[in-house]
Amino acid sequence: MSSEADLIAGEKDKIRVAFSSHQAIYNEVPYYAFNMNAGASANTAVRYYCGSTNNSAIVSDPFPHCSAVPVGDCPPGYLQTPDGLTCYKPLNFNAGDSMRLITDRTNYINLTVAENWNKAALLIDSTGVVRAETASNWWLGYPYAGDYKQGCPGRLRNRGVWIDDTLIAGQRLTFRACVEIDSNKVYYVGYTASRNIEVKIDGILLDNVPTSGGGYRNSSEYYHMKARRLTVGKHLLEVSTEAANTPTVPSAMVVEIFGQTFEEILNATQDISPYWTIRNLVGSDKPYDMIVSTAGGSPIRRRYNCGGTSPDMCALSNECSTIPMSRVINPYLTGHLGNWLPYVEFAYLTERKSREDFPKDGLRKAGQYEAFMPFWQYNNAMQRWVPVTSVFWFPYDPNYKWQWGTLYNWVAARTITSYDRYSHELENRNALGQFSGVQYGFKGVLPVIVGSNSQSRELYYDGFEDYKFTNRCAPFVACLGDDFDVRKIVGAATSTWLADSTAHTGKYSLRITPSSPVNLKAQAYNFTHAPGSYIETNSEGEYTRKPQPWLNLYGFNPQSDSTYLLSVWVRDNAPNDTSYPLRISLDGKNVTGVFKAKVEQWKLLEFRLDMKKVTAQSPTQFPLTLSATADIFIDDIRIFPERGQAVTYAYDESTMRLMAELDANNFATLYEYDEQGGLIRLKKETEKGIITIKETRSSYIKKNPNE
Secondary structure (H helix, E strand, O other), X not given: OOOHHHHHHXXXXXXXXXXXXXXXXXXXXXXXXEEEOOOXXXXXXXXXXXXXXXXEOEOOOOOOEOOOOOOOOOOOOOEEOOOOOEEEEEOEEOOXXXXXXXXXXXXXXXXXXXHOOOOEEEEEOOOOOEEEEEOOOOOOOOOOOOOHHHXXXXXXXXXXXXXXXXXXXXXXXXXXXXXEEOOOEEEEEEEEEOOOXXXXXXXXXXXXXXXXXXXXXXXXXEEEEEEEEEOOEEEEEEEEEEOOOOOOOOOEEEEEEEOOOHHHHHXXXXXXXXXXXXXXXXXXXOOOEEEEEOOOOOEEEEOEEEOOEXXXXXXXXXXXXXXXXXXXXOHHHHOOOXXXXXXXXXXXXXXXXXOOOOOOOHHHHOOOEOOOOOOEEEEOOOOEEEEOOHHHHOOOOOOOOOOOOHHHOEEEEEEEEEEOOOOOEEEEEEOOOOEEEEEEEOOOOEEEEEEEOOOHHHOEEEOOOOOOOOOOOOXXXXXXXXXXXXXXXXXXXXXXXXXXXXXXXXXXXXXXEOOEOEEEEEEEOOOOOOOOOOEEEOOOOOEEEOOOHHHHOOOOOOOOOOEEEEEEEEEOOOOOOOOOOEEEEEOOEEEOEEEEEEEOOEEEEEEEEEHHHOOOOOOEEEEEEEEEOOOEEEEEEEEEEOOOEEEEEEEOOOOOOEEEEEOOOOOEEEEEEOOOOOEEEEEEEEOOEEEEEEEOOOOOOOOOOOO
């Protein structure tokens, strides 16, 4: 810029042009240009635009752009993954009744017996040749009149499912689900529908059957069973059918997969159980997709939606598209560098000399080391003091197999492998390689679970006592990437989820209803944390986080090849009944629980979680779902390795005093205090009830004011 005097004087050498539109011709600077319509109310063309509607862009240094977010944040509409390395667009789930499967549809009885649906079944080989036809026998249903609930004809009525909605004639209904196969062999896929039906497996057409006509090849009269060889693993099953012409008749279909052979199916004298059936998805927590579309194939509504497209049902997660985030960090700001904390504690291990006769000065010189080497040695080449075993014990590889320099007898008695952001020790390993771990609650202030023979990431506990706790008078904010956290589900709706009228320990329990399951997600991997394994430098010399996702995970993340126990107290208002309405599924598979004990109104249940049944890959994300068939309350839920033990703690949110300590069997020791905070009563929970084991009363001598 030039001064006013220089401009008035007009001296060319003193006038400096800061910007000239002439520069834009040679692309020296970005510029923005647009045309207006006759009414000067809309852009008809722009040089820079955002999207398909010619919205004007932001022209600023260093280049034109549409929008911007701070470094480390995700764009609008995206969320950050638990490892902090990626932004993802969340999957939209339509949980409405109109996009679910049902088995009870009363107006379906309007179908007359004269239609005689599925009067026989066709056994078809993989080439499409009909090898056999069965009669209307035991497993297809006999054609006689009556309510469909009492056994009307056809496999469709006996094993079919309906969408909980009435479609318009001509619309199409597409069903998508993932089927996991456990053996390499030929399976028979059975299918029929109220109208025409198309079946695909892994995107390859299995069959396309019209509603009527075509002799054998129609869905009105025949239930088809076609052979297809399937391999071990997950397979995508897609079934499409057309809506019925009559509005009172809902669209129905049945799809089943049989593991029996051709001869076993043909010669069976009683009903045979399918390996997989669509009917088992009704009322379960297993994912399936439903798409209602026009006759031309344009989607109208979806059960799962990824911005107008369908997700991969065999790799279903909570994300659609992803954007990688920048991994460049300031390690001193994030805490990766600059914090000096204990790492390894060494002990010297050697034999001692023994003497039959004591020396004159007694025991002071008896039993000394046979040999000793100081831990610190001066290295002339490096010009500094170094550990004598530094060539052995200073690895940065987290999977390094420790070799502690037995030549000099220094042994790592304790290795601290993990700290939290408050510099609390989370995990250590003893000389035998056994881990001990701990997890903190109340914003990292108090330990809530301590485990032996288990890593910190293998421990989980929730007593629901710190959901309303805050040290800044602010509500809970999920600032850490941990999807295995009930608080993220509860959010600000504490009055809906938390119950203060009943609790096993503490003040609160969690309310679960049939319509409000708890869906948690965790990552399973087999790596071990160690100092120096989290950051690296790029070609520009900048510090970056390493791209391995497991390095940046928080919370409960088990090992892929281990087995865990989930222990939880449940109240269902039926304490004398050993059955229970709580349901737990691991990676979509139901887990059978064991009734352990009853104490007053609460039942203790235990579930065994075998991670080897989840996946063979590491790391991988898996879901854990807690649901209920009736209204229940749960409290003091813990997860820990089957090979280890755990002790948990519940605290008062106001005073931070210990209210309960739950032992290795999840039975509580209860602490009660007076108004001054003094411990007055100690109770113990047993299978016979709660008993008082200690009670203390104290008082202060009042001083006579006249003395």
